[in-house]
Amino acid sequence: MRSRLMYALFGVLATLVGVAAGHLVAALLNPASSPVLAVGSQVIDLTPTDLKEWAIRHFGSNDKRVLIGSVMGGVLMLAGVAGLLARRRFVYGAGLQVLLVGVAAFTALHRPAAEGVDVVPSLAAVVTGVGALWLLVRRVPAVRGAQPDDDSAAAPGARGSGDAALSSGHSRRGVLITAGVLAAAAAVMGGAGRLIGQARAKISDIAFPAAADAAPALPAGLDRQVPGITPFRTSNADFYRVDTRLDVPVVDIDSWSLTIDGMVDKKLSFSFQDLLDMPLIERDITLTCVSNSVGGPYVGGARWLGVRLTDLLEQAGVQDGVDQIFSTDVDGMTIGTPYDLATDGRDAMIVVAMNGEPLPREHGYPVRMVVPGLYGFISACKWIEKITLTTYADQDSYWTKREWATDAPIKISSRIDTPKVLEKIPSGDTFIGGVAWAQQNGGVAKVQVRIDGEAWQDAQLGPSGGNDYWRQWFIPWKATSGSHTLACRVVDGAGQVQTDVRADPFPSGSSGVQSLVVTVA
Numbered sequence: 282m283r284s285r286l287m288y289a290l291f292g293v294l295a296t297l298v299g300v301a302a303g304h305l306v307a308a309l310l311n312p313a314s315s316p317v318l319a320v321g322s323q324v325i326d327l328t329p330t331d332l333k334e335w336a337i338r339h340f341g342s343n344d345k346r347v348l349i350g351s352v353m354g355g356v357l358m359l360a361g362v363a364g365l366l367a368r369r370r371f372v373y374g375a376g377l378q379v380l381l382v383g384v385a386a387f388t389a390l391h392r393p394a395a396e397g398v399d400v401v402p403s404l405a406a407v408v409t410g411v412g413a414l415w416l417l418v419r420r421v422p423a424v425r426g427a428q429p430d431d432d433s434a435a436a437p438g439a440r441g442s443g444d445a446a447l448s449s450g451h452s453r454r455g456v457l458i459t460a461g462v463l464a465a466a467a468a469v470m471g472g473a474g475r476l477i478g479q480a481r482a483k484i485s486d487i488a489f490p491a492a493a494d495a496a497p498a499l500p501a502g503l504d505r506q507v508p509g510i511t512p513f514r515t516s517n518a519d520f521y522r523v524d525t526r527l528d529v530p531v532v533d534i535d536s537w538s539l540t541i542d543g544m545v546d547k548k549l550s551f552s553f554q555d556l557l558d559m560p561l562i563e564r565d566i567t568l569t570c571v572s573n574s575v576g577g578p579y580v581g582g583a584r585w586l587g588v589r590l591t592d593l594l595e596q597a598g599v600q601d602g603v604d605q606i607f608s609t610d611v612d613g614m615t616i617g618t619p620y621d622l623a624t625d626g627r628d629a630m631i632v633v634a635m636n637g638e639p640l641p642r643e644h645g646y647p648v649r650m651v652v653p654g655l656y657g658f659i660s661a662c663k664w665i666e667k668i669t670l671t672t673y674a675d676q677d678s679y680w681t682k683r684e685w686a687t688d689a690p691i692k693i694s695s696r697i698d699t700p701k702v703l704e705k706i707p708s709g710d711t712f713i714g715g716v717a718w719a720q721q722n723g724g725v726a727k728v729q730v731r732i733d734g735e736a737w738q739d740a741q742l743g744p745s746g747g748n749d750y751w752r753q754w755f756i757p758w759k760a761t762s763g764s765h766t767l768a769c770r771v772v773d774g775a776g777q778v779q780t781d782v783r784a785d786p787f788p789s790g791s792s793g794v795q796s797l798v799v800t801v802a
Contacts, residue, residue, distance in 0.1 A: 285365060287456075291417040292364020292374060293357050298463050299382065299410025300356070301470035307402040308474040308481070312528040313392065313612055314399035316385030316406050321352045321527045323388040330683055330787055337523065337572045349527060356381060367418050374418075375411045382407040393613020413463050420455045481531045484646060487639045492563035492586060499565060499584065500744035503753040507714040509699030510753055513743065514565075515581035517636055522643050523570045523579055523657075525679070529642045530611050530664045537647055539593075539631065543607070543669035546598030553647055556633055559588050564628045564653070567718050567751040569691055571656040572786045576696045576795035580718065582751050585651050587632035591624055599670055605687075607669040607676050608650060608662035616662040617678035618652060619688050620670070623660070627653050628749070631665070653749035654720040656689045656790055686789035693719035693779050695728055695754075695771040695795065702797040708762050713740075714755035715769060723774015724748030730756045731768045740769075748774070760801040768796040 300317060307315035313322070325348065328336075340347045359381055367374025386403035389395060502513025512519075534553050542548045563586050570579035590606075599620075606618040623629045629652040632640065640646040645663030652660035658680050669676070673687060681687055695717035700706050717728045724745070729737040743753035754769075770779040783793040 284368065287421075288364040288368035288418075289361035290364065290460075291367065291414060292360040292362065292378075294460060294463055294467075295410050295414035295417060296357060296360035296363070296378065296381075298413040298467045298470075299378070299406040299408075300353075301467040301474070302409035303382075303385075303402040303406030305470045305474035305477070306405040308477040310398055310401060311396075312478055312531060313526075314389045314395075314402045315528070316382060316389070316403050317349060317352055317356070318527045319385050319389035319392070319399075319403075320356075321348050322392065322525070324348065324352060325525050325527070330685075334572060334786055364414070367414055371415065371418050374414060378410050378414065379407055382410065393615075394611065395613075416459055416463065417456070420459050421452065478531075482529065482642055484639050484642065485534075487634075489586060489634050489637075490557055490561060493560035494562040496563040496565050496584060496747075499746055503714065503743040503755060507699065507712055507753070507755045509701075510714040510755065511696075511698050511716045513582070513746070513753055514636065515583055517583070517638060517641050517644070520581045520583060520635075520641075520644060521570065521579045523572055524663065525614065526612070531642070532611055532647055532664060534647045537611075537666065539648060539665065540667045541593060541597040541670070542667065543671045544600040544603050545594075545670050546600065549593075549597050551593070553633070556588050556631065556648065559592060561586055561633075562589055562628060562630065564630065565746045565750045566628070566651055566653045567720065567749065568651065568657055568661060569694075569718065571658045571685070571689060571790045574786065574791050575694065575783075575793040576797070577791075580696075580716075580751070582746065583636050585630060585632045586634035586637075587630035587648075587651070590629040590631055590650070590652075593631060593668070594624070594670070597670070602672065603670045605671050605673045605676065607671050607678060608665050609667040609669070610662055610664040611666050612664070614662075614664075615676075615678040616650075616659065617673065617676070617681055617687060618650075618655070618660050618662075622655060622688070622690075623652050629653070629660075654691055656691055658685060659687065659689050684788060689789045691718070691720050692790050692792050693717075693721075693725075693771050693773050693777065694792075695769045695779060697767060697769050697795055697797060700767075700799045703799065705800045705802055706760060708760050708801050711758050711760050712755050713758050713767055713769075714753065716751045716753055717769075717771040718751040719771055719773035719777075720749050721773065721775075722777060724750075725752040725771055726774045726776070727772045728752070728754040729770050729772065731770075732758065733766055737770070762801050764798060764800050766796060766798050768794050770794050 303316045363374040363377040382403050386400045389399045503510055504512050539551045565584050567582040573579035603620050606620050606623055608616045632649050632651045649663040650665055696715045698715040717725050719725045728740040730740050731737050740754040740756040772778050780792050781794045
């Protein structure tokens with residue numbers, strides 16, 4: 282039994298060494314080609330929509346960590362099996378290791394923007410992993426000659442040899458020393474890969490010119506007046522992130538360019554400096570994810586700086602018949618935006634800055650698209666490098682292939698921030714507060730609150746940041762002891778009331794009225 286456990290641990294340790302080596306090489310070449318990330322990305326692409334939505338609901342922004350942990354857990358289980366196979370015959374265990382890394386190499390090479398060099402991290406992983414397993418297995422039979430057993434003539438690492446070998450103190454020390462050196466090597470390589478990735482991800486200061494069409498100063502919100510309410514402006518660090526990427530692309534701003542092609546009079550390319558040299562606009566816009574459930578966290582408001590999308594399209598000359606703006610990011614991810622909605626007069630932008638700073642890498646550095654009033658999955662392409670004018674009949678984007686809606690305006694909605702779900706609060710004078718958004722038909726006109734199923738009451742609205750921006754709201758409440766049910770809804774400028782009809786996020790966004798229960802002591 283001790284021998285089997287030892288060989289299983291050999292397989293795990295050897296695989297960790299290989300993973301660390303692959304991670305280090307990927308950090309130097311392309312982080313997305315790291316074996317674990319490559320497999321994880323393939324898992325995302327193959328995961329059914331219902332399971333993806335379940336993961337987002339239950340794990341939130343930690344869904345990627347859970348996925349990577351799950352992939353790594355499965356790999357290490359198979360690594361233990363590889364170690365056990367090496368106990369019988371080394372070539373069996375090494376073969377399973379090669380198979381595991383082969384899967385990673387296959388997925389790395391089949392990414393949309395893959396290049397031949399993306400297989401190098403997998404090659405580094407298999408060479409170091411198999412080499413580490415060979416070193417570990419080799420230490421065990423080193424003293425077999427002193428204590429032979431029935432399988433003494435078998436190949437190194439054959440079944441039955443481990444217990445006898447470990448009876449020698451010299452062998453135990455040799456195994457422990459080898460394992461310690463390999464563990465240290467894995468730690469050093471993994472740490473070096475992390476440091477290299479952080480160094481490559483550092484964004485240099487950029488001097489942004491003043492916007493030719495600047496947004497007015499954003500009024501002070503209700504943040505201090507109503508503790509617990511969502512800040513009127515979401516900081517870059519706190520802005521939600523929902524995408525399919527397990528890594529964050531590292532893009533060289535000097536070599537990056539944005540290409541416009543397809544059904545245009547002339548194909549054009551713009552460097553980052555070309556964009557900065559054009560007239561820039563500045564807008565306060567609220568974004569929300571189609572996966573956001575009623576009352577969910579995937580919504581945020583920020584100030585964006587960029588070039589009008591229509592300014593770029595006019596230079597290219599859009600031909601008749603176009604109905605889709607097909608955007609592609611640096612790694613081949615595609616998003617389809619309805620042409621008529623992006624060009625109907627709303628402030629669709631190719632964004633270069635967020636809240637006065639360069640776009641964080643997590644949010645699309647160096648450039649992303651932002652279209653107010655549309656869910657991000659049909660408009661907010663991050664790390665964008667190409668815009669193709671085309672038709673839905675000719676090209677399907679990533680989400681269209683998965684049967685999500687092609688036309689998905691953001692539904693009007695509201696959320697209670699304070700008190701929280703199932704929170705226990707003291708009785709007496711308090712308040713109920715939150716945020717609401719309605720990016721069509723005149724923005725947020727009013728927010729109403731209902732307590733314990735009684736009549737709807739109008740809440741007090743915070744200042745306006747424009748129709749494309751959310752609004753804070755609150756209502757005083759004299760809370761009495763017991764359990765209470767709270768609900769909220771928004772009414773837009775055209776008088777449309779937030780529907781109470783429940784709908785799941787798939788395929789065009791959730792709907793319904795948030796209702797929660799609190800306990801008053």
